[in-house]
Amino acid sequence: MPQAPAPNLIGTSVPRIDGPLKTSGTAKYTSDHNFPEMLYGVPVQATIGKGKIKSMDVAEAEKMRGVVRIYRYGNAPKLYRPNGQDENAHVDETRPPLEDEVIYYNGQYVAMVVAETFEQAKAAANKVHVEYASETPNVALDLSDGFNDKMKEISKRGDVDAGFANAAVKVDYTYSTPIETHNPIELHSTVAVWDGEKFKLYETTQSIMNHQAAMAQMLGVPKENVQIVMKFLGSGFGGKLWPWTHDVLAAAAARDLNRPVKVVIDRRMMFSNVGHRPRTQQRIRLGATAEGKLNCLQHDYVSDTSILDEVSEDCGEATPYIYSTPNLRIRGEMVVRNVGTPTAMRGPGAVPGLYALESGMDELAIALKVDPVQLRLMNEPEIDESNGLPFSSRHLKECLTTGAEKFGWSKRNPAVGSMKRGDLTLGWGVACASWIAMRMPCKTSLMLNDDGSARIACATQDIGTGTYTIFAQVVNAKTGVPVEKIQVVLGDSSLPPGPVSGGSWVTGTVIPSIANAADNAEKQLIDLAVNGTRSPYHGRDPKELAFSEGRIHLASEPASSGIAFDELLRKGSLRFIQADGDSMASFADPNANKHSLHSYGAQFAEVEWDPGIARLRVSRVVSVIDVGKVLNPRPARNQVEGAIVMGIGMAMFEETHYDPRNARPVNSNLADYIMTTCADCPEIDVTFLDYPDKVLNEFGARGVGEIGLAGVAAAITAAVYHATGVRIRNLPIRIEDLISGSSNKQHFA
Amino acid sequence: MIEFQLITPESAAQAAQLASASHTAQQGAEIRFVAGGTTLIDLMKLDVETPAKVIDINRLDLAKVEKQPDGTLRIGALVRNSDLAHEPNVLRDYPVLSQALLSGASAQLRNMATTGGNLLQRTRCMYFRDLAYSECNKRNPGSGCAAIEGLNRTHAILGTSEHCIATHPSDMAVAMMALEAVVHVVGASGERDIPIGEFYLLPGATPQNENVLKPGDLITYVTLPAAAANSKSHYLKLRDRASYEFALASAAVIVMTEGGRITRARVALGGVGTRPWRSHEAERALEGKAASEQHFHAAADAALRDAKPQSGNKYKIELSKRCIVRALTTATTQA
Numbered sequence A: 001m002p003q004a005p006a007p008n009l010i011g012t013s014v015p016r017i018d019g020p021l022k023t024s025g026t027a028k029y030t031s032d033h034n035f036p037e038m039l040y041g042v043p044v045q046a047t048i049g050k051g052k053i054k055s056m057d058v059a060e061a062e063k064m065r066g067v068v069r070i071y072r073y074g075n076a077p078k079l080y081r082p083n084g085q086d087e088n089a090h091v092d093e094t095r096p097p098l099e100d101e102v103i104y105y106n107g108q109y110v111a112m113v114v115a116e117t118f119e120q121a122k123a124a125a126n127k128v129h130v131e132y133a134s135e136t137p138n139v140a141l142d143l144s145d146g147f148n149d150k151m152k153e154i155s156k157r158g159d160v161d162a163g164f165a166n167a168a169v170k171v172d173y174t175y176s177t178p179i180e181t182h183n184p185i186e187l188h189s190t191v192a193v194w195d196g197e198k199f200k201l202y203e204t205t206q207s208i209m210n211h212q213a214a215m216a217q218m219l220g221v222p223k224e225n226v227q228i229v230m231k232f233l234g235s236g237f238g239g240k241l242w243p244w245t246h247d248v249l250a251a252a253a254a255r256d257l258n259r260p261v262k263v264v265i266d267r268r269m270m271f272s273n274v275g276h277r278p279r280t281q282q283r284i285r286l287g288a289t290a291e292g293k294l295n296c297l298q299h300d301y302v303s304d305t306s307i308l309d310e311v312s313e314d315c316g317e318a319t320p321y322i323y324s325t326p327n328l329r330i331r332g333e334m335v336v337r338n339v340g341t342p343t344a345m346r347g348p349g350a351v352p353g354l355y356a357l358e359s360g361m362d363e364l365a366i367a368l369k370v371d372p373v374q375l376r377l378m379n380e381p382e383i384d385e386s387n388g389l390p391f392s393s394r395h396l397k398e399c400l401t402t403g404a405e406k407f408g409w410s411k412r413n414p415a416v417g418s419m420k421r422g423d424l425t426l427g428w429g430v431a432c433a434s435w436i437a438m439r440m441p442c443k444t445s446l447m448l449n450d451d452g453s454a455r456i457a458c459a460t461q462d463i464g465t466g467t468y469t470i471f472a473q474v475v476n477a478k479t480g481v482p483v484e485k486i487q488v489v490l491g492d493s494s495l496p497p498g499p500v501s502g503g504s505w506v507t508g509t510v511i512p513s514i515a516n517a518a519d520n521a522e523k524q525l526i527d528l529a530v531n532g533t534r535s536p537y538h539g540r541d542p543k544e545l546a547f548s549e550g551r552i553h554l555a556s557e558p559a560s561s562g563i564a565f566d567e568l569l570r571k572g573s574l575r576f577i578q579a580d581g582d583s584m585a586s587f588a589d590p591n592a593n594k595h596s597l598h599s600y601g602a603q604f605a606e607v608e609w610d611p612g613i614a615r616l617r618v619s620r621v622v623s624v625i626d627v628g629k630v631l632n633p634r635p636a637r638n639q640v641e642g643a644i645v646m647g648i649g650m651a652m653f654e655e656t657h658y659d660p661r662n663a664r665p666v667n668s669n670l671a672d673y674i675m676t677t678c679a680d681c682p683e684i685d686v687t688f689l690d691y692p693d694k695v696l697n698e699f700g701a702r703g704v705g706e707i708g709l710a711g712v713a714a715a716i717t718a719a720v721y722h723a724t725g726v727r728i729r730n731l732p733i734r735i736e737d738l739i740s741g742s743s744n745k746q747h748f749a
Numbered sequence B: 001m002i003e004f005q006l007i008t009p010e011s012a013a014q015a016a017q018l019a020s021a022s023h024t025a026q027q028g029a030e031i032r033f034v035a036g037g038t039t040l041i042d043l044m045k046l047d048v049e050t051p052a053k054v055i056d057i058n059r060l061d062l063a064k065v066e067k068q069p070d071g072t073l074r075i076g077a078l079v080r081n082s083d084l085a086h087e088p089n090v091l092r093d094y095p096v097l098s099q100a101l102l103s104g105a106s107a108q109l110r111n112m113a114t115t116g117g118n119l120l121q122r123t124r125c126m127y128f129r130d131l132a133y134s135e136c137n138k139r140n141p142g143s144g145c146a147a148i149e150g151l152n153r154t155h156a157i158l159g160t161s162e163h164c165i166a167t168h169p170s171d172m173a174v175a176m177m178a179l180e181a182v183v184h185v186v187g188a189s190g191e192r193d194i195p196i197g198e199f200y201l202l203p204g205a206t207p208q209n210e211n212v213l214k215p216g217d218l219i220t221y222v223t224l225p226a227a228a229a230n231s232k233s234h235y236l237k238l239r240d241r242a243s244y245e246f247a248l249a250s251a252a253v254i255v256m257t258e259g260g261r262i263t264r265a266r267v268a269l270g271g272v273g274t275r276p277w278r279s280h281e282a283e284r285a286l287e288g289k290a291a292s293e294q295h296f297h298a299a300a301d302a303a304l305r306d307a308k309p310q311s312g313n314k315y316k317i318e319l320s321k322r323c324i325v326r327a328l329t330t331a332t333t334q335a
């Protein structure tokens, strides 16, 4: 009986294979790990923003019940810096904790109490008395000090100044975005176990391999002596890409005390010690012909970083290639503030950068009296003008036209305040989105078992986005093993090294590696088929055979004519075959290097404005996304919807407030740090164009984690202008700005 | 959090007796009742509240809502905010209270929060909640006020003093102010009724004292006067986001009209006052006048005439005015 070919699950909404574990509460997250004799560490935070520790009194705390040790400057175990040249051991805050008595930022750990219970450690931590010599910190919001002659040139073509001088219509504005704090529900945690020689570290990390290398360097032990485990992550948003100071403190304490140590930082620490999206200030200068052809684009940006480390928010990320213009210049600079070291937040660089650039484009459209969708369509480039390369797959125009159609854009009356819904004024805005597409090197290991099941292993991780399921789908597509018979093993640094979960590149990265493992498995199976004495194909020329739908068969015959791989294994009395997969980074791939690789999108937003009570709500978002082939639409849609919700927060609510007197983040809890709630979520309509990008991998999948956030804030502020006439150039939109009725004019530059 | 002793009394009198050993019922109390715990435990974790003894009152029989023969409604101190918001008498006769309750906190918090605890919830002034700031007259009398020169976007503009500008953040209490509720207390020296208008203190020079409760005073009930027939009411809360945020400005209004004229008006404001803010000025500006936008504006102006903004909250004057006008408009135009 001929068998129907197994349905290909690529592009279908396969339910998450880890879903039942999560919904039943049995998924074991990092801080769920407990060990006999385990101790608890609670850090003590500095309460000044700049200065020195004069003295520390631990006498009372040391005597408290359960306290085992109080680490501080002077008695802390020796820790080392990571090698800054090693990009596979990346750390943003490189200073080992408790290294000296200098305070660089408010909230910095000045001690860590280790005790028998969490409550005892916490109570004692509150009784560590520190005296400081305090100096005035600098958390000035105005970053103009960075707009100087030393700005680094990021990209340049033509002559922007000449272009601007010759432009018929010009805009020149400065925009700012605030410090935003990552607030995944899962707090950063670590459970450190030392066995006398090696560390086993349960971490909340988006990159187990980087974590392994960095922790080894900071602890001063060989990399092989550090194992990192992270099976489930309660989200990261970039905040968990790199190790932070509590990680090394916990590991060092475990080694020093020879007992497991758990550290779960609290929400207040989440606001100071584990990174944030830095503040940015950006000048956008655009010039166009009277018809609206861009003839110059200047993007200068400054972000703030800590005293300790230089971490830049590369706002010019998408600027060089998104529009066609003969004259372009992008410059970037950092200024130093007394804040903790910043880190990547979802869509780093491009997200704040596109807020500014796309706001500028909206202002230009208004100055030109051209429809903002039209303006973008008019300035679509043929090639990537920053490097002369063709685009691998770019459908930004279709994103715009499809979005306009779905949104009903043709019914838009451009006059400010002209559109109504009952007593409410409507505002409609649009902005474009873009994000890098990339592949990293990746190794995998595939096992095909004699019971017809498969196992795929890789030292990458699922940060809650659906990576487990993507692995299963790809293995299914390559081997024919049904998804429910595929075991996916991730989240352990002892597995073959896989990518960091960042840059939206995991999906694109793992496909070629799994494909390579499947090819190698096929070779082994065919070898077995032609050499195995009990194989029906014994003695055949391997070139005659093929492997498809889970069966070895004559290439000239259908799969159904052949032998199932598990039967072949059983005939040979083999439990399994195991095959390695290996794939290279896109930047090392000559074909990928000949292309400009990016994802694109268009965001359309509607706001409802009730002037009588100054109430603004986002009522509708239409998002059209071009991320190549979408492997699994359900989690992909979930990523974009979540990103839009985050974009609403970026536009309307989120800002970490630092008290200028002591540089302390004061709204450091989930009630006072305002984020989008369910009640703020509008109707969200997500469309994927689904054009495969075969330059990146055989299925043509790019990655969908970050693109959905790009452009959202600009689309919303454009809609706000359309409804109110108020141009928000400093995020977030505040009631006070809307009440005042006048646009943010601050010309910082 | 420090170690504390947990005591579970069986009667209100016993609870009051136990608590009367505290030297104060205000900030710094060494004995505290705990009801839902959503304020107290939170502040204990931050070491802002450090009671040595915590008296759990959840076993007391104070969780009923009862209509009294005289038409008043008696609400037990342990009635949960969610239950009260959906209680049939409240929904029918005091919708403004239900609206206020449902605008507060989150569903999870409302399921725990009690009537008594809500009245006594503490300010969200971030300097009050953070021991890193030694300056806070409310927490540490005589130390100064970190908010006046600090970040004060959410702080009060009415009833402030040079010693404290913190808001009382309750929504429920604002509606109860407009409803002229009476707080019933059992104390070491017997029972007393305190009209809610006399319950809260202005900060003055002693912001650590927020209300008239004495050591041992246990709130047992809150009584609402019989509902006035033909009254129309509305609670409106304005804030940055749509849910789970304290009011930047709110208003509870109750008006009675006859032939288009306002015969009786009650106006209370939230988010702007150092206590739930009853505005007699606004009420006077309304009573006897036509229910028109012009008079609503006049009432709003009257309510905010004495407002004293700080560096970060000037916008609250305008926001509060718009809130009053809209609440009055909504109340008077409903069927």
Ligand SMILES: Cc1cc2nc3c(=O)[nH]c(=O)nc-3n(C[C@H](O)[C@H](O)[C@H](O)COP(=O)(O)OP(=O)(O)OC[C@H]3O[C@@H](n4cnc5c(N)ncnc54)[C@H](O)[C@@H]3O)c2cc1C
Pocket (backbone or CB within 6 Å): A671, B032, B033, B034, B035, B036, B037, B038, B039, B040, B041, B042, B057, B077, B078, B081, B103, B104, B105, B106, B109, B112, B113, B114, B115, B116, B117, B118, B119, B120, B121, B169, B170, B171, B172, B217, B218, B219, B220, B244, B245, B246, B247
């Ligand atoms: C994140 C967050 C958001 C919130 N948002 C809002 C909001 O938007 N609007 C709003 O109105 N509220 C809000 N709240 C506050 C919430 O309504 C209060 O915390 C709650 O009502 C307190 O009630 P409780 O029973 O939990 O009090 P508890 O914490 O148990 O007690 C509070 C205080 O009252 C005392 N007490 C309790 N019962 C009695 C009694 N019967 N007699 C004498 N003393 C008593 C306690 O000793 C304690 O000092 C929010 C709270 C949180 C944590």
Ligand code: SF4
Pocket (backbone or CB within 6 Å): B123, B125, B126, B127, B128, B135, B136, B137, B138, B139, B144, B145, B146, B147, B148, B163, B164, B165, B166, B207
């Ligand atoms: S406003 Fe009141 S509570 Fe806030 S810091 Fe000042 S004194 Fe303390």
